[in-house]
Amino acid sequence: MLRPFTLHRPETAEAACALLAGLGEDAAPYAGGTELLLLMKLGLLRPPHLVDVKRIAGFGDIADGPRLTIGATVTHRTLERSPLVRARCPLVASVARHVANVRVRNVGTVGGNLAFADPHSDLATLFLTLDATVELVSPRGRRELPLAEFVRGPWETARRPDELLASVRISPWPAGTGAAYVKFGVHERPTLGIAVALRLDGAGGRARVSDARVAIGCVSPRPMRVETAEARLNGVTAAELDDAAAGVADAAAASVDPADDLHGSAEYKREMVAVFVRRAVRVAVARARGADAPASFPHAVVA
Amino acid sequence: MDAAPRVRIRMVVNGGAREVEIAPHALLLDVLRDLLDLKGAKRSCDTQVCGACTVLVDDQAVSACTFLAVEADGRAVLTVEGLADGESLDPLQRAFLDAGAVQCGFCTSGMLLTARALLRENSTPSRDDVLHYLRGSLCRCTGYRKIVEAIMTVAEARR
Numbered sequence: 454m455l456r457p458f459t460l461h462r463p464e465t466a467e468a469a470c471a472l473l474a475g476l477g478e479d480a481a482p483y484a485g486g487t488e489l490l491l492l493m494k495l496g497l498l499r500p501p502h503l504v505d506v507k508r509i510a511g512f513g514d515i516a517d518g519p520r521l522t523i524g525a526t527v528t529h530r531t532l533e534r535s536p537l538v539r540a541r542c543p544l545v546a547s548v549a550r551h552v553a554n555v556r557v558r559n560v561g562t563v564g565g566n567l568a569f570a571d572p573h574s575d576l577a578t579l580f581l582t583l584d585a586t587v588e589l590v591s592p593r594g595r596r597e598l599p600l601a602e603f604v605r606g607p608w609e610t611a612r613r614p615d616e617l618l619a620s621v622r623i624s625p626w627p628a629g630t631g632a633a634y635v636k637f638g639v640h641e642r643p644t645l646g647i648a649v650a651l652r653l654d655g656a657g658g659r660a661r662v663s664d665a666r667v668a669i670g671c672v673s674p675r676p677m678r679v680e681t682a683e684a685r686l687n688g689v690t691a692a693e694l695d696d697a698a699a700g701v702a703d704a705a706a707a708s709v710d711p712a713d714d715l716h717g718s719a720e721y722k723r724e725m726v727a728v729f730v731r732r733a734v735r736v737a738v739a740r741a742r743g744a745d746a747p748a749s750f751p752h753a754v755v756a
Numbered sequence: 757m758d759a760a761p762r763v764r765i766r767m768v769v770n771g772g773a774r775e776v777e778i779a780p781h782a783l784l785l786d787v788l789r790d791l792l793d794l795k796g797a798k799r800s801c802d803t804q805v806c807g808a809c810t811v812l813v814d815d816q817a818v819s820a821c822t823f824l825a826v827e828a829d830g831r832a833v834l835t836v837e838g839l840a841d842g843e844s845l846d847p848l849q850r851a852f853l854d855a856g857a858v859q860c861g862f863c864t865s866g867m868l869l870t871a872r873a874l875l876r877e878n879s880t881p882s883r884d885d886v887l888h889y890l891r892g893s894l895c896r897c898t899g900y901r902k903i904v905e906a907i908m909t910v911a912e913a914r915r
Contacts, residue, residue, distance in 0.1 A: 459760040460780040490822045554892020559816045
């Protein structure tokens with residue numbers, strides 16, 4: 454059962470922010486509710502006021518440009534099926550297709566997912582490899598923040614109480630980039646998520662990796678890019694990749710800060726990070742070569 | 757705190773216009789089950805994981821257990837009670853019976869409605885499409901094989 458609350462349904466961002474500013478910590482922004490309502494049912498959150506942001510003009514839009522702008526109330530399902538997203542950044546649509554289940558995807562929103570900052574989620578990890586920024590609006594105006602600075606920890610973001618997440622902007626990778634997102638786990642939420650994107654410059658065995666991006670989610674308190682793993686990938690030739698992948702995986706495993714929990718021991722998670730980084734790199738490399746790389750691993754989804 | 761004022765919502769439920777007065781925090785599942793006496797959707801996990809409370813809102817599957825009833829205002833809601841036309845079963849219901857896709861029946865209403873949403877979006881699903889769409893619709897009896905078989909039978913009959 455939910456505790457009673459007052460539902461506000463402003464139609465402009467200004468009105469929504471004014472409500473948030475006036476109500477302070479008594480109010481929570483509400484979009485799909487797929488995360489918020491669960492915690493409210495448990496009594497872990499008890500906001501006396503919900504501010505529904507779904508009626509705000511523009512929040513439900515996806516806009517093209519040098520960067521792709523995804524409105525906060527775009528649902529996972531819309532992201533999954535958007536022709537624009539599929540054309541500009543097909544992996545985003547593919548990852549969205551594997552979020553939770555179809556009922557959650559029909560209702561849950563991109564902005565809600567990012568602002569809730571549940572560590573066991575997919576989008577933030579993937580978006581980090583797309584140099585994502587979030588746009589926050591408040592009575593003081595607008596500010597843009599790198600996603601890496603926005604997500605501070607489990608269920609913790611840089612959003613101030615009177616701010617609203619309006620959109621997320623991603624920079625689609627240049628043509629020729631091979632990318633993969635692999636998630637693993639036996640629970641409802643993923644135990645780990647690995648995003649890898651890279652290019653191969655040149656032909657055959659002499660082709661060299663450039664612009665490598667590796668992000669790991671669910672394992673540490675927040676999703677993070679792994680610069681040490683990226684550095685080990687950049688410049689490696691295709692012929693050396695199999696040997697280099699072990700070093701990349703080790704660097705990734707060394708970078709995470711896992712805890713013992715129901716998903717497994719810290720030691721186990723560190724080992725799985727190494728295994729799945731190696732696998733994700735292999736899929737991304739095959740895709741960068743233009744190969745259709747069907748890959749399947751036990752208890753894992755390859756997007 | 758003071759109780760928030762009740763709100764009046766209008767829905768088309770299983771083809772009929774319904775108007776109800778509810779609290780803003782009322783969940784769609786409770787409104788359907790307790791106010792409209794439609795018991796087909798079940799409360800089970802209560803966390804959008806199992807699919808037993810699945811209903812369609814404007815043809816889209818949602819977990820009624822975690823969906824505010826006010827969100828259904830002005831929209832069409834379909835529950836399992838709306839599938840059959842009098843004594844005449846929906847083709848999906850017929851196929852579930854014929855395939856033996858029903859054992860205890862607890863998941864059946866959610867399975868039927870999820871399948872209906874899938875076939876509406878994709879009239880020629882592959883077996884993999886069906887399995888993907890049913891992710892998060894849990895059945896503890898059948899092992900899914902006969903459920904998938906039943907849905908594929910209806911899809912193939914439509915080709």
